Amino acid sequence: MKINIQLDEQKRHDDGLADIEIEIPDIGVSRRLDLSFAELFNHCRVPDETVLDFLIVGSLVYVADKTIPRSRSFDFWTREIEIEFPVGDPVLWSGVSDILEETLNFLTGDTWKFSFRKRNNSLFVQPSRERKRRPLPQKLENIVAVSSLSGGTDSLTGALDLLEKNNRGAVHLIGHYDAPGAKKAQQKLFEAIRSTYAEKANLTQVRVSHRPLKAKEATLRSRSLVFMAIGIFAARAAGPEIPVFMPENGFIAMNLPLTPARVGSCSTRTMHPFYLNSLRKTLVGLGIHNPIVNPLELKTKGECIAESSNFGLLRSIIGETVSCSHGTRKQHWIRRTKEIRNCGYCVPCIVRRAGMHKAGLDNGHTYGLDLCVGEIKASDETDRANDLRAIINAVVQNRSVGEIQREIITVASVDRLTERAGMIKRGIEEVTIFLNEKGNEQVRRSISPNKMI
Numbered sequence: 001m002k003i004n005i006q007l008d009e010q011k012r013h014d015d016g017l018a019d020i021e022i023e024i025p026d027i028g029v030s031r032r033l034d035l036s037f038a039e040l041f042n043h044c045r046v047p048d049e050t051v052l053d054f055l056i057v058g059s060l061v062y063v064a065d066k067t068i069p070r071s072r073s074f075d076f077w078t079r080e081i082e083i084e085f086p087v088g089d090p091v092l093w094s095g096v097s098d099i100l101e102e103t104l105n106f107l108t109g110d111t112w113k114f115s116f117r118k119r120n121n122s123l124f125v126q127p128s129r130e131r132k133r134r135p136l137p138q139k140l141e142n143i144v145a146v147s148s149l150s151g152g153t154d155s156l157t158g159a160l161d162l163l164e165k166n167n168r169g170a171v172h173l174i175g176h177y178d179a180p181g182a183k184k185a186q187q188k189l190f191e192a193i194r195s196t197y198a199e200k201a202n203l204t205q206v207r208v209s210h211r212p213l214k215a216k217e218a219t220l221r222s223r224s225l226v227f228m229a230i231g232i233f234a235a236r237a238a239g240p241e242i243p244v245f246m247p248e249n250g251f252i253a254m255n256l257p258l259t260p261a262r263v264g265s266c267s268t269r270t271m272h273p274f275y276l277n278s279l280r281k282t283l284v285g286l287g288i289h290n291p292i293v294n295p296l297e298l299k300t301k302g303e304c305i306a307e308s309s310n311f312g313l314l315r316s317i318i319g320e321t322v323s324c325s326h327g328t329r330k331q332h333w334i335r336r337t338k339e340i341r342n343c344g345y346c347v348p349c350i351v352r353r354a355g356m357h358k359a360g361l362d363n364g365h366t367y368g369l370d371l372c373v374g375e376i377k378a379s380d381e382t383d384r385a386n387d388l389r390a391i392i393n394a395v396v397q398n399r400s401v402g403e404i405q406r407e408i409i410t411v412a413s414v415d416r417l418t419e420r421a422g423m424i425k426r427g428i429e430e431v432t433i434f435l436n437e438k439g440n441e442q443v444r445r446s447i448s449p450n451k452m453i
Contacts, residue, residue: 001026001072003064003083009121015041016127020056022063022210029216031067035059036207037124040230043172043204044237046124049088050286051236056123057085058222058229059208065108065222066215082113088123090116096285103278106412107269108221143238144169146231147245149193149203151175151185153321153352157304157314158247158295163197164309171197172238174230175205176223183207185322185341192317196310206230224270228279228292235290243291246271249301251427252351253294254420256407258390273297273420274412298419300427301355311359319366323352332384333368334375344369345376347387351427354434362438372438378446395432395447401425 004023011019015038022031033056046052064081073079087093093116104112147162148155162171173190177183183205190203208226224246231244253271269275271294280292296304308314324342326349333343342349344367356362364370371377371388378389399407404421414420435447 001068001079001081003081005060005083005086007086007119007121007123009125012125013037014127016125018121018123018125020060022060022067024064024067027068027072027216029067031063031210031212033059033063034207034209034211034213036205039204039206040233043202044234046126047233047236049123050092051233051288052123053085053087053089053093054283054286054288055229055233057087058225060085061104061112062208062220062222062226063210065220066210066217069216070219077109079110080113081110082115084115084117086119086123087116088119090118092286096282099278099285100282103275103282104222104225106272106278107225107275108219142169143172143234143242145243145245146172146174146235146238148227148231148247149173149175149186149189150227151182151189151322153301153318153323153355154248154252154296154304155246156189156318156321157308158245159193159201160314161247161295161309162245163193163200166200170199171201172234173201173203174227174234175203176226176230177205177207178209178223181327182322185320188320189317192313192320196313204230204234221268221270224275225279231292232283232288232290236288240289241291243293245293245295246276247296247304248294249299249304249351249355249427250294250297250420250423251300252348253297254408254424256404256411256424258347258394271297272412273414277415298416298423300358300423300430301351302358302430303355303426305355305361306359315359315361318356318361323348325349330368334370335365335368340366340368342367345371345384345388347391350387350391350431353438354427354431357434357438358430362434364438372435372443373440374442377442391431392435392446394428395435396449398449399425399428 006021008019017037020033068079068081070077070079097114101112101114144166145162147159149159159173175186186205193201235242235244248271255268276292322341325346326343327341330336349367353362364372369375376385376388378385378392401421404424405417408414408417408421435443
């Protein structure tokens with residue numbers, strides 16, 4: 001499926017960014033990139049043309065990912081997407097097209113084909129009358145790291161660890177949002193962070209979406225690329241060696257398929273080490289050397305929480321975080337108030353509960369459904385119970401570290417294989433302990449040996 005990208009300098013936005021239209025003739029769809037570039041510009045200006053191009057390329061990939069339905073594919077999953085991007089240096093970009101395609105193929109499970117052409121128009125022209133910039137605390141000018149603040153538990157944990165251990169300068173937190181809910185969640189967490197680290201942290205939130213807003217695909221595998229692009233932009237503005245921290249617990253980052261049926265659609269790869277390494281190679285090929293770091297890559301969810309460098313602050317605000325992949329599907333929840341943000345039955349929620357239990361913080365009444373008391377059961381004949389069944393099967397299988405190693409390398413080649421396999425083993429043990437200690441009799445029976453579902 002071919003996508004046409006058009007830049008219209010005559011419709012330049014107030015922030016100076018050219019209007020960018022995405023046309024998909026095969027499905028008769030046209031979208032305009034909705035990027036709140038003023039937020040980035042006010043904090044970072046424009047570090048260089050290549051980084052700006054990377055931001056736009058990542059944003060356009062995200063819009064394409066949201067707009068093209070997987071249902072049109074021959075297998076109802078793998079799309080073939082061809083895009084020609086207008087960039088400042090097409091020769092430079094053509095040199096990384098193969099590795100960029102490999103990176104996105106792995107991330108989204110599609111087949112991408114990229115080409116590049118020279119832009120006829122300027123992508124960005126600084127407005128003659130700038131909007132009033134919000135003054136930043138003086139110490140925040142010494143940025144020593146950039147870190148994501150997505151609204152989830154792991155990014156919060158990673159940000160607190162970084163702020164607590166860092167005595168050299170400030171940390172620039174970055175957030176991406178596509179809907180108002182994520183923006184508010186990030187802001188609420190940052191208010192608590194700022195109360196403790198007022199002179200060490202600031203937050204830039206960037207909307208990357210499209211207009212009209214109607215989306216045809218909800219899997220959104222490419223969202224992590226948008227976070228990366230925003231993070232690299234901010235890091236490059238602070239210096240060529242400033243690191244970008246993207247915290248995610250290693251169990252979810254590896255996201256080893258829990259059952260054979262989950263090898264495709266249910267197995268996301270947003271922080272998988274193979275993806276991160278491929279992205280690093282792409283950036284180096286573009287002359288961008290800012291390190292990308294997942295500081296939690298060898299920790300389970302429970303280890304991330306229990307070993308927090310500021311456990312007191314984390315404990316006080318962790319209830320505001322959202323880890324859920326079903327957070328907007330509340331019609332079947334028992335608890336549906338606005339304070340309830342996590343479903344309680346998707347894989348991220350179950351892993352979150354197990355991690356919180358390890359740290360002594362679990363409370364089933366803060367979820368839409370409490371699986372431990374039978375509000376959702378593995379025996380339920382609904383798709384909602386699929387993740388619970390997959391988790392139970394993984395617990396019952398009780399795979400050895402060696403077996404886990406073999407399964408890891410069937411997905412992709414990674415470094416530190418033994419350490420990653422051991423971490424996954426500990427993650428499954430966390431879930432096992434949680435279900436045994438918090439689950440009712442039916443839950444405990446379901447994870448007994450030889451109880452594969």
